[in-house]
Amino acid sequence: MGIIDGPCPLEQLFSKNDEYSTESSTQQSKTEKLVYDLFKTVKEKNSLKTIRLNRNSHIKYVTDGLKGLHRHWVVLDANKPWLCYWMLHVLDLLGHDITQELISRGVTTISKLQNVTGGFGGGPGQISHAAVTYAAVNTIAILGTKEAYDLIDRENLYKWFMKLKQPDGSFIMHEGGEVDIRCQAFDGGIGGEPGLEAHGGYAFCGLAAMEILGKTDLLDIPSLFRWASSLQMKLEGGFQGRPNKLVDGCYSFWVGALFPVLEAIMTRQQLKKNDANCKELDEYIAQPLFDREALQEYLLIACQNHKGGLIDKPKRSPDYYHTCYCLSGLSTSQHHVIYDFEKATSLNIEHGELNAGDRSLLWFEDETKILVLGDPSNIVNATHPIHNVAMPKVKKMVEYFREKPFSS
């Protein structure tokens, strides 16, 4: 598939406004024009096969950031772990070595953020925050040393986390903070709270959380699949975060990573329904379920800033968040990462019910379905669809903690 070499001329892919334009359709047209111009140039020059990921300039963008940030980044002063995670994950994806020195600095930086009462804050002296803690733990996974792992005070982390639990089953982000419950909406997507509009970011967090909990059967999977599919833009190739909103590079991961998880869930459901002896996978389900080429076209042609870093859409400035999630989305579309059902079954038989950590280890790459658009050197490293951390680093950390059982 794909758009530039697809069956439809680019001009026919503009959204139809049905001769009834509104603010939404006007904005959409403007964005389409920007992307169309870029795609048209590639098509005319016939340069799709040689399109390049500017690996070195993105590496430089991030390594410069790790050294120090301009004062206008003060708006992220309560997000230090996120900054560390975004930047270090980019280095992992691009295959750039994270030096001993960087690891050392990372360990020190993160150590200053853990609170004695449990959990991590966004900066030294800041109260613990659930999303920030997620980023801190992911950063620790990327740093990947015993020293980093041993930073985590699991007992107090658990205690603090349970304090955040609400009677309705949801968790607040921090004491006095916003409620964060995932809820499936009428259009099949998942929103931030019951009744709120379905949104790509919440959908990923909700689905990944449900997969970790092993409760995905509580969701209406067919309608979630439909909603997720509906978010891929037919001209731009990237994903929007909500219907009738604009494409954004970061949704390449938030929405893009829904598909490997949906694929695993649907395959699991199909295997359950099958004859006990029939282990044959349904080829319509056990495959990447979105247009991979189209997504890569959007990312490589429209989302790279010529000075380094990746972006939301053409004309925007780069930032570390978009650099992280655009590249994570690129990884998700290049690599077919799947769940090992055979191994799961045999482990089940041997050891009984598997816990979430064990199940994290059951994702692996099906190398028969690698798809790299443009220059073959565009390949980035595979990322774990649930954790969005490089696969080997997930393995190392889970295996480390598995040796140190924790009971609350």
Add this chain to the structure above:
Amino acid sequence: RAMPFENYDWSDVVPIEQDDGPDPLAQIAYDPEYSKAMGYFRALSQKNEHSERALTLTEKIIEHNPAHYTIWYVHLNEELDFIQKQVEQNPKNYQLWHHRQVIVEKLKDCSLELSFTEEVLNDDSKNYHAWTYRTFNLWDNELTFVEKLIEKDIRNNSAWNQRYFAIFHNPTKPSEEFLWEEVQYGISKIKLAPNNISPWNYVKGVIAKSKLKLDVLEELCKSLYQQGIISPHALGCLVDIYEDRAKCGSINEKELGIQTCVLLAEQHDIIRQKYWNYRKHVLASIA
């Protein structure tokens, strides 16, 4: 609280520097005003000082960094204390009640509010502000508000979502007649721009919660196609209708469903080819 933070007397305060550790990652080159304010804040926190100058300081920091959640937490708790004292003296002041509501909404914590209004009602059982505050009768207003936004832009997906919320999260359950009217409302908006996905999702959502069936949309979908208006949402809706009937045994509709999926996968919704091929496969597998 009109004084800017610099005008308060800080001579008794020794600012505390931020401890990032040696050679930290991604160190931000803070604006000197921000650093100063944070230095004072750390000093006041250590002393546990709650005062007017502390409140002003939090406002200054938030101005630089509105995402500083720790400062918001401190700020809002200072505000609640402040308002508590004010309301005790002025229980009938509109602004105070409103301000408290704004804070409470920010804190997303209504647990205090029931006891708070109870205390006020203990003193004055007919305090209109307190009773109003306790009721959740936004619903009629909400629907009017949502309708205005939809009129302004029928592609506003958030407004359509809110419409659904206003109707189904309402303590009063909607009647079948009301839901029928909502379906008609949705259809009228679909006709204005058949390629707009929002009312399609809305109408299907309403039908799913009513005794109606998707069949009620069949005429609309077919007439659009006959008029030469190609909307993947209309075609997708037909696939759903045909699938339902195929499950009930109709071989003819099973075939029609498959053909419509092919139309979508190969001509009218190519970006979603994988999805439509999957739907085709599901139809084909119906015994």
